[in-house]
Amino acid sequence: MPTSTIYTLIKQLLTKKATNPFPVKYTPNNMHAAASLIESGDLTINPPVELPPDFRGKLSYDVDACIGCQLCLKVCPAEALVFKSEERKVKHYVSRCTFCAQCANICPKDCFEMTEEFLIAGLDKYSDDMILNP
Amino acid sequence: MSDKDTTYQVPIGPIHPALKEPFMINFRLDGETIVDAEAHPGMNHRGIEFMGMHRNPLKVIPLSERICGICSIVHQHMFTTAVEHAAGIEPTNRARYIRTIMAELERIHSHVLWAGVAAHEIGFDTHLHFTWKVREKVMDLLEYIAGNRVNYSMWTIGGVRRDITEKMYPKVNETLDYYESLYKKLEEIFLGDPSIRLRTKDIGILTEEEALRLCGVGPTVRASGVKKDVRIDQPYAAYGDLDLDYVIPSRYGYENTGDVFSKTLVRLKELVQSIDLIRQCVDQMPEGDIDSEPKKAVLLNKLKKADGEGIGRIEAPRGEAFHYARLKEGQEELDCWKIRASTYNNLTTYAPMFMGEQIADIPIIAACIDPCIGCMDRAEIVEINSGERYSYTHEELHVLSVEKTKKILEGSL
Ligand code: SF4
Numbered sequence: 001m002p003t004s005t006i007y008t009l010i011k012q013l014l015t016k017k018a019t020n021p022f023p024v025k026y027t028p029n030n031m032h033a034a035a036s037l038i039e040s041g042d043l044t045i046n047p048p049v050e051l052p053p054d055f056r057g058k059l060s061y062d063v064d065a066c067i068g069c070q071l072c073l074k075v076c077p078a079e080a081l082v083f084k085s086e087e088r089k090v091k092h093y094v095s096r097c098t099f100c101a102q103c104a105n106i107c108p109k110d111c112f113e114m115t116e117e118f119l120i121a122g123l124d125k126y127s128d129d130m131i132l133n134p
Numbered sequence: 135m136s137d138k139d140t141t142y143q144v145p146i147g148p149i150h151p152a153l154k155e156p157f158m159i160n161f162r163l164d165g166e167t168i169v170d171a172e173a174h175p176g177m178n179h180r181g182i183e184f185m186g187m188h189r190n191p192l193k194v195i196p197l198s199e200r201i202c203g204i205c206s207i208v209h210q211h212m213f214t215t216a217v218e219h220a221a222g223i224e225p226t227n228r229a230r231y232i233r234t235i236m237a238e239l240e241r242i243h244s245h246v247l248w249a250g251v252a253a254h255e256i257g258f259d260t261h262l263h264f265t266w267k268v269r270e271k272v273m274d275l276l277e278y279i280a281g282n283r284v285n286y287s288m289w290t291i292g293g294v295r296r297d298i299t300e301k302m303y304p305k306v307n308e309t310l311d312y313y314e315s316l317y318k319k320l321e322e323i324f325l326g327d328p329s330i331r332l333r334t335k336d337i338g339i340l341t342e343e344e345a346l347r348l349c350g351v352g353p354t355v356r357a358s359g360v361k362k363d364v365r366i367d368q369p370y371a372a373y374g375d376l377d378l379d380y381v382i383p384s385r386y387g388y389e390n391t392g393d394v395f396s397k398t399l400v401r402l403k404e405l406v407q408s409i410d411l412i413r414q415c416v417d418q419m420p421e422g423d424i425d426s427e428p429k430k431a432v433l434l435n436k437l438k439k440a441d442g443e444g445i446g447r448i449e450a451p452r453g454e455a456f457h458y459a460r461l462k463e464g465q466e467e468l469d470c471w472k473i474r475a476s477t478y479n480n481l482t483t484y485a486p487m488f489m490g491e492q493i494a495d496i497p498i499i500a501a502c503i504d505p506c507i508g509c510m511d512r513a514e515i516v517e518i519n520s521g522e523r524y525s526y527t528h529e530e531l532h533v534l535s536v537e538k539t540k541k542i543l544e545g546s547l
Pocket residue numbers: 059075076077078079080081092096097098099100101102103104
């Protein structure tokens with residue numbers, strides 16, 4: 001048995017890992033300090049894994065193309081889209097979105113596109129980058 | 135010997151390290167031996183059906199996907215089938231095949247995950263890490279096909295939203311080959327290892343009669359030799375075109391004992407069956423559209439005009455599950471939506487399985503039906519005026535039911 005255990009161990013060291021690597025090898029003692037180190041380029045982090053084809057990330061919204069037909073509101077399960085009646089355009093709350101892409105499918109003018117952006121966590125869900133067409 | 139009652143009661147749950155999900159079982163013990171077990175569901179009610187009845191069917195699809203974190207495909211599948219049935223919409227042929235492939239991929243993922251949980255419950259954490267590592271492969275494939283992990287958003291009423299193109303076949307085949315080569319190792323671990331055998335053989339026995347009497351479903355009862363599988367009994371999607379048979383232990387030269395070991399065996403053999411089914415689907419995949427109504431605005435109108443009720447019966451990884459949907463003419467929202475997940479049936483099989491076993495066997499027996507409480511917990515009664523919450527016992531419900539029958543007979547209802 002020991003030989004097969006050693007063999008498995010060596011094999012595991014050499015094969016590609018099944019799961020994503022952690023951003024950094026060891027958890028930093030101070031997250032904020034580590035974050036500023038990353039910003040200044042003194043600390044490199046493991047990049048996230050490759051995205052699958054046609055990944056559904058944060059929406060992008062083409063305000064000018066929108067005709068205000070409100071069809072997208074009819075299929076959004078999370079009520080992440082709100083109609084602005086004076087402007088006749090929609091407003092999108094990123095934090096509510098479930099990334100189902102039903103709005104992108106139904107829009108007659110193809111205003112929505114699912115981008116590849118997925119690092120979208122934030123502290124304030126009403127900040128400008130968390131609302132499209134605020 | 136005195137005739138004093140020497141048994142004592144041990145409640146396990148709703149939150150307990152032996153359980154992965156919130157439900158409760160009340161055990162009556164005599165020393166170390168379980169003499170009575172009573173399951174108390176209802177700790178995880180989320181009101182999903184109520185939410186669904188305030189939305190149009192297209193909005194409910196992503197919601198139905200979130201009923202369960204593992205069976206997200208199963209619930210979308212049942213819900214769309216139920217609505218298609220109610221509105222008289224037929225999915226396209228190609229969509230049926232894609233649905234089948236996705237459903238079987240999910241079965242692989244669910245069964246491998248279960249094997250890890252079972253190993254963990256009896257203390258083999260290395261096996262937990264091993265199985266969950268190999269599970270990543272099928273998760274990656276699902277992500278590759280559907281675009282995202284776990285919440286796939288693949289289904290729509292009348293078909294599917296994404297195609298499985300020829301370009302994807304090499305990756306599908308690669309994953310299937312991987313699991314085929316892996317199967318031997320899984321079998322060696324879960325069926326061959328003497329210490330795992332000791333913990334699973336003749337533990338948590340469910341006899342064929344009990345399985346039938348308690349209406350259990352899925353691998354839980356197939357392990358007892360009950361031939362019950364919706365994929366064969368009432369084929370849906372593309373299963374009618376495929377070659378498959380009931381996975382019961384006697385087919386592989388084992389006895390249909392219905393213990394934890396047979397349940398493990400059935401799940402592992404279903405892994406092989408799923409691989410075979412996906413291969414058949416890929417070979418026979420018909421050409422054509424993937425969606426019978428790509429214009430969703432038209433579909434919404436059609437659904438608004440539809441009137442009727444429909445059901446969706448699917449063999450989920452845990453057994454038969456069921457959705458009921460009713461549409462009313464002129465009303466966008468669902469008129470009624472009812473979900474019955476497989477665990478609801480399987481929970482009743484706990485009583486005979488726990489009887490006579492030891493306290494230490496509770497976790498593995500609790501895990502052997504692969505309970506999924508998030509799916510199951512649906513019923514709690516809330517008195518709207520006073521806000522009071524209560525649930526009915528079986529006896530009370532029975533009395534109510536008898537009373538109703540009486541009233542109907544007397545013509546007062
Ligand atoms: S992707 Fe889905 S949840 Fe997000 S805005 Fe579009 S329809 Fe709503």
